[in-house]
Amino acid sequence: xxxxxxxxxxxxxxxxxxxxxxxxxxxxxxxxxxxxxxxxxxxxxxxxxxxxxxxxxxxxxxxxxxxxxxxxxxxxxxxxxxxxxxxxxxxxxxxxxxxxxxxxxxxxxxxxxxxxxxxxxxxxxxxxxxxxxxxxxxxxxxxxxxxxxxxxxxxxxxxxxxxxxxxxxxxxxxxxxxxxxxxxxxxxxxxxxxxxxxxxxxxxxxxxxxxxxxxxxxxxxxxxxxxxxxxxxxxxxxxxxxxxxxxxxxxxxxxxxxxxxxxxxxxxxxxxxxxxxxxxxxxxxxxxxxxxxxxxxxxxxxxxxxxxxxxxxxxxxxxxxxxxxxxxxxxxxxxxxxxxxxxxxxxxxxxxxxxxxxxxxxxxxxxxxxxxxxxxxxxxxxxxxxxxxxxxxxxxxxxxxxxxxxxxxxxxxxxxxxxxxxxxxxxxxxxxxxxxxxxxxxxxxxxxxxxxxxxxxxxxxxxxxxxxxxxxxxxxxxxxxxxxxxxx
Numbered sequence: 001x002x003x004x005x006x007x008x009x010x011x012x013x014x015x016x017x018x019x020x021x022x023x024x025x026x027x028x029x030x031x032x033x034x035x036x037x038x039x040x041x042x043x044x045x046x047x048x049x050x051x052x053x054x055x056x057x058x059x060x061x062x063x064x065x066x067x068x069x070x071x072x073x074x075x076x077x078x079x080x081x082x083x084x085x086x087x088x089x090x091x092x093x094x095x096x097x098x099x100x101x102x103x104x105x106x107x108x109x110x111x112x113x114x115x116x117x118x119x120x121x122x123x124x125x126x127x128x129x130x131x132x133x134x135x136x137x138x139x140x141x142x143x144x145x146x147x148x149x150x151x152x153x154x155x156x157x158x159x160x161x162x163x164x165x166x167x168x169x170x171x172x173x174x175x176x177x178x179x180x181x182x183x184x185x186x187x188x189x190x191x192x193x194x195x196x197x198x199x200x201x202x203x204x205x206x207x208x209x210x211x212x213x214x215x216x217x218x219x220x221x222x223x224x225x226x227x228x229x230x231x232x233x234x235x236x237x238x239x240x241x242x243x244x245x246x247x248x249x250x251x252x253x254x255x256x257x258x259x260x261x262x263x264x265x266x267x268x269x270x271x272x273x274x275x276x277x278x279x280x281x282x283x284x285x286x287x288x289x290x291x292x293x294x295x296x297x298x299x300x301x302x303x304x305x306x307x308x309x310x311x312x313x314x315x316x317x318x319x320x321x322x323x324x325x326x327x328x329x330x331x332x333x334x335x336x337x338x339x340x341x342x343x344x345x346x347x348x349x350x351x352x353x354x355x356x357x358x359x360x361x362x363x364x365x366x367x368x369x370x371x372x373x374x375x376x377x378x379x380x381x382x383x384x385x386x387x388x389x390x391x392x393x394x395x396x397x398x399x400x401x402x403x404x405x406x407x408x409x410x411x412x413x414x415x416x417x418x419x420x421x422x423x424x425x426x427x428x429x430x431x432x433x434x435x436x437x438x439x440x441x442x443x444x445x446x447x448x449x450x451x452x453x454x455x456x457x458x459x460x461x462x463x464x465x466x467x468x469x470x471x472x473x474x475x476x477x478x479x480x481x482x483x484x485x486x487x488x
Contacts, residue, residue, distance in 0.1 A: 234279025281401025
């Protein structure tokens with residue numbers, strides 16, 4: 001009986017965290033409604049007033065997408081004498097040869113090819129070394145899977161007329177959103193970040209983050225903040241906080257779109273998620289204390305805490321799912337009173353708020369159409385289930401980030417499925433199945449068994465939750481096994 005109450009306490013505390021996080025999201029949603037149409041447009045500058053810009057393209061083994069990237073940046077609309085494009089190539093395969101041959105086809109473009117023999121500092125190290133040779137006053141950055149808007153520089157540069165603006169971030173859009181259910185679910189999540197979270201934070205002067213790509217920096221801001229550092233896996237979030245803590249302003253422009261590719265397979269998704277969640281936890285350890293005790297408003301501190309600690313939501317979800325087993329058993333055998341279960345309904349307010357955040361973020365992009373609403377209704381439970389199914393994998397990443405365990409920067413494989421019909425032929429696919437994948441399959445079986453017992457015994461109080469966990473862990477594990485199964 002004592003153990004059941006201990007697990008009930010764990011369940012309660014984890015649900016409290018989810019509720020508190022959702023309240024912070026609700027506040028962002030309010031500011032999203034207030035400011036979604038109040039974009040800070042700036043007129044284009046006269047040609048003679050345009051500053052010199054360096055575009056940095058960090059590359060590491062990107063044979064499938066690097067030509068597309070070079071073609072995109074080669075047509076950026078900007079005076080050629082004021083534009084420098086650095087290709088920061090750390091590749092160890094044929095990507096380097098592809099780059100060298102491709103840039104020869106654009107003799108009119110000022111390409112600067114920089115190749116490193118080692119990956120010291122990974123992406124942060126490449127950006128740092130490139131910055132030392134950059135001649136531009138402003139630094140735009142695009143990852144290999146992006147296709148920047150030709151007008152990107154002309155739309156962003158005018159914002160830097162205000163001296164304290166250090167960075168302008170654009171909104172990611174998705175080249176292959178409708179490729180599969182997995183790509184639609186990723187777009188589902190990213191659109192919530194780029195619509196509600198970025199608009200909600202930026203409109204009230206809270207900390208926002210450069211998203212690693214699709215943004216442009218004032219070079220002096222990067223240097224003033226201490227330059228790129230590689231002690232976290234999210235060098236973009238780290239530099240964002242260091243710069244804003246020193247008083248630099250960031251501008252978010254959701255109307256400027258930066259199209260990019262979404263990972264189409266679970267192994268690639270997990271690789272990306274691991275880096276983002278672990279890096280976010282590392283940045284929380286690095287910055288949360290200085291923000292909390294710094295000279296910032298309480299509103300700014302609270303949103304910074306929610307921002308930096310948002311990866312902890314996966315630990316909370318994992319704890320809720322695991323502790324729900326003994327709690328469910330306690331209700332089933334009558335140790336726990338039914339009144340406790342009825343009182344716990346308050347926690348579902350958090351899930352309702354989170355659902356509303358995703359609803360308005362996604363529906364606002366399709367003009368509140370009937371088709372969009374119906375698709376949302378169908379995809380929301382799938383999205384929630386898969387997010388729960390990823391909680392074990394991501395919780396491991398968060399725990400490593402909090403405890404200081406270091407790991408290398410693992411790039412997310414790029415596919416360019418517009419030119420390549422099958423992702424299975426990608427030579428960058430990983431082939432070793434991690435132990436967490438087997439654990440996800442096991443958890444799916446556990447929650448399926450509990451769901452079946454609930455149905456057979458008429459004990460429906462946690463049935464929906466356990467069915468979502470069954471589906472989530474099952475889908476994640478099956479998709480993972482499938483993505484690791486293909487070999488060269």
